[in-house]
Amino acid sequence: MKKIPVMEIFGPTIQGEGMVIGQKTMFVRTSGCDYSCSWCDSAFTWDGTGKSTLMTAEAIVEQLQQIGGDNFSHVTISGGNPALHKGIAALVDLLKEKQIQTAIETQGSIWQDWLLDIDEVTISPKPPSSKMETNLEKLDEIIHKLSDRNISLKVVIFDDVDFDYAETIHKRYPDVPFYLQVGNEDAKTEENHNLLQQLLNRYEWLIERTIDSQVMNDAKVLPQLHTLLWGNKRGV
């Protein structure tokens, strides 16, 4: 059985982003990423500053139950890029056996067959401000394979160039539910008051930008709800 490198397991909390925002959920955060986004708010998963533990699917479920008790029925797998890890197949199977709903956060750069078994797949291609380059052929392939599944696209926006990129992505996959997310420009600060004000200003800017865009007529615009509530605190 292939083990999974786990950085943190936490919850219950609420899903603060995207297609099931507000959903009560546990989080399993894996380590390692094939990207290195300039503004990554979870850089400790890949920049060498965090410590991960290799765990079996059984051990992960055990820890979820130890921390969450009976107070959860939904698990979100994030990272890093969880799609790096074949071993997640066993975790998804085990959670399904226990009638626990699953969701995933991934950037759409790597395919895994177990993606077909996840209840809510969020694919978050990266805009130019990240300094990453989207492999559109790969993204096409992944979205095609998931075409009859419950998926969404979520693009984080920091500036006008990012917004143009988001329009291009939404036009390329018009049938996939589309979410715009406010970028957090300071994912390290502990000054929650200033951060909150800045994020709300950026949210207002992003809403105005969306209102002015015909391409975004059916898009949804969201903040990171957990960041508004708890700032850059980890494990929430």
Ligand SMILES: C[S@@+](CC[C@H](N)C(=O)[O-])C[C@H]1O[C@@H](n2cnc3c(N)ncnc32)[C@H](O)[C@@H]1O
């Ligand atoms: C940390 S990533 C992990 C999953 C996967 N690697 C990905 O990027 O989709 C989870 C989500 O947080 C978003 N994110 C990362 N840094 C952010 C920031 N500074 N502001 C807003 N969203 C951010 C990512 O775009 C992604 O949608």
Ligand SMILES: Nc1nc2[nH]cc(C(=O)O)c2c(=O)[nH]1
């Ligand atoms: N509450 C909460 N919601 C989230 N949605 C996506 C997250 C992530 O880091 O992938 C995240 C997170 O870290 N916490």
Ligand code: SF4
């Ligand atoms: S793809 Fe996700 S985890 Fe990887 S660097 Fe970018 S935001 Fe961070």
Ligand SMILES: [Mg+2]
């Ligand atoms: Mg996060």
